[in-house]
Amino acid sequence: VEGEEGEYSVRKEQLTRGTTWKSAASISPEEDRIAFAMGDANAMNIYTMAIGGERGEPEQITFFESFSDFPVWSPNGREIAFLSNQGGVFRVWRVGAKGGAPEPFEESSASLSGDDLAWAPGPNILYRSRSTELNNFMLLDPLSGSERPLLLDPQPGYVFEPVWAPDGKRIALFYNILEGNRQTMRAWVISLDDGSMSMLCDEVAYPISWSDDGRWIYIGKFDFGQSGKWATVFRVPSTGGDPEKYIQLPFDEGIDGGRITMTPDGRKLVYSKVETQTDIWIVEHFDPEVD
Secondary structure (H helix, E strand, O other), X not given: OEOOOOXXXXXXXXXXXXXXXXXXXXXXXXXXXXXXXXXXXXXXXXXXXXXXXXXXXXXXXOOOOOEEEEEEEOOOOOEEEEEEOOOXXXXXXXXXXXXXXXXXXXXXXEOOOHHHOEEOEOOOEEEOEHHHOOOOOEEEOOOOOOEEEOOOOOOOEEEEEEEEOOOOOEEEEEEEEEEOOEEEEEEEEEEOOOOOEEEEEOOXXXXXXXXXXXXXXXXXXXXXXXXXXXXXXEEEEOOOOOOEEEEEOOOOXXXXXXXXXXXXXXXXXXXXXXXXXXXXXXXXOOOOOOO
């Protein structure tokens, strides 16, 4: 994203290639690398890759024969947290950003909903525990391994897409509150000081990132008419208000929802876009009488 405020333009660049599945890219706090998962139906592992300049090839930093996904960076950029079912149960794990021996948070019991894993710039790892179903998150202290619920009085419904404010004291998230037959699907801001909630905007939208000064929250608006696809990033004052268009992404058909990572200055945005490739094969010289 380039240009002055109100006159932004977009330059897109493909970071990875190939036919293996890649998902859940996140940008490092230094904004010079991404972490993502790559693999197939048999195993997924965590990789990092430089962005900008001479990127080189992805560097594998976990080597499990299991399913690992949804990496997020620590605030100092030295560690990466992720979800893995290594050992048979999904837990939150962490590994050095340059590799090393991965370590599980033994007390964690994660639900496989990785778009709900968050860390930088907050002090704690946010994740969805199996014990909270869909209507809460756990705040996991990476130093002690202790955890506590985010919402002290969760309402019926479900919450998704948490993103930390730069001050580490607020969290924006999507909250679908159920009140009888009525659903209120909105983005909210949660204060960790007193647990209070304030509606961000009167739109069906989910947060992408906060601005570096904490004044704005970037959002994607859910378009039911396009099967959940969207191609416009908006921004809203973090104190609440009306969304204003920030940037149009260069995909006419839109992109699917899911994790989208944006740098606090609003200049870099990384996401996964699914592309389907098919091949045609011809089989010759076979005997139809042989099974």
